[in-house]
Amino acid sequence: MALVELYEVHKDYHLGRTVVHALRGVTLEIAQGEFVALMGPSGCGKTTLLNIVGCIDRPTSGRVLFDGTDVAGLSDDEEARMRREHIGFIFQSFNLIPVLTVAENVEIPLVLERRPRDERKRRVEELLALVGLSEYASHRPDELSGGQRQRVAIARALVHNPRLVIADEPTANLDSETGKGILEEMRRLNREEGVTFIFSTHDHEVMRFAERVVHLKDGRIHDVP
Numbered sequence: 225m226a227l228v229e230l231y232e233v234h235k236d237y238h239l240g241r242t243v244v245h246a247l248r249g250v251t252l253e254i255a256q257g258e259f260v261a262l263m264g265p266s267g268c269g270k271t272t273l274l275n276i277v278g279c280i281d282r283p284t285s286g287r288v289l290f291d292g293t294d295v296a297g298l299s300d301d302e303e304a305r306m307r308r309e310h311i312g313f314i315f316q317s318f319n320l321i322p323v324l325t326v327a328e329n330v331e332i333p334l335v336l337e338r339r340p341r342d343e344r345k346r347r348v349e350e351l352l353a354l355v356g357l358s359e360y361a362s363h364r365p366d367e368l369s370g371g372q373r374q375r376v377a378i379a380r381a382l383v384h385n386p387r388l389v390i391a392d393e394p395t396a397n398l399d400s401e402t403g404k405g406i407l408e409e410m411r412r413l414n415r416e417e418g419v420t421f422i423f424s425t426h427d428h429e430v431m432r433f434a435e436r437v438v439h440l441k442d443g444r445i446h447d448v449p
């Protein structure tokens with residue numbers, strides 16, 4: 225059963241009189257439990273596509289279904305609830321809240337879902353251990369390196385057991401060993417807990433971890449022989 229379905233998705237951006245065709249008819253299905261890498265050169269539309277898959281942005285034309293529901297038919301509130309409960313995000317620019325501690329940043333999705341305090345504490349500890357940041361729980365993001373901040377963002381994306389995690393270049397700011405560890409953890413969570421992952425990358429090394437690679441070029445999916 226497909227978790228996400230895109231049919232003939234186009235996305236145009238208007239810059240003054242110029243129209244940028246960021247996506248030019250993307251049809252893609254992602255099944256529950258898949259581990260998918262989205263590869264392609266800078267500017268080919270990876271971030272645009274991930275934002276549409278994650279219901280952060282809407283297409284100019286075409287259809288997007290999440291778990292069989294046409295996203296176009298949802299109100300803004302319903303769409304926000306779906307994102308909050310079922311999707312975790314990892315961005316290139318970590319998007320951490322600077323006045324909160326590392327543990328509090330990771331806890332946010334659980335607070336939004338009103339999970340009990342004990343469960344929140346346990347999950348946050350588990351996730352910080354998973355990304356190797358247990359001893360930084362009470363630090364603030366500006367006391368961490370870029371790589372450590374991204375690992376906090378990864379812990380936050382996974383903490384509420386989402387069905388889908390969308391990661392825009394999750395390893396771009398990590399050294400190769402740490403990046404490998406993060407991908408192995410993502411793959412483990414994918415296998416053991418059935419979380420579906422789609423992540424973008426430039427890095428061909430990353431392809432070793434993906435069970436499926438989708439190649440994007442000039443806003444279109446293309447097959448690589």
Ligand SMILES: Nc1ncnc2c1ncn2[C@@H]1O[C@H](COP(=O)(O)OP(=O)(O)OP(=O)(O)O)[C@@H](O)[C@H]1O
Binds near residue numbers: 244245264265268269
């Ligand atoms: N908000 C926007 N307004 C105008 N043009 C945009 C906007 N966002 C993206 N674009 C354009 O759409 C195209 C696709 O951009 P996108 O960020 O999706 O590519 P990408 O493959 O993620 O690139 P990178 O790997 O460098 O992050 C590019 O030509 C970009 O300049």
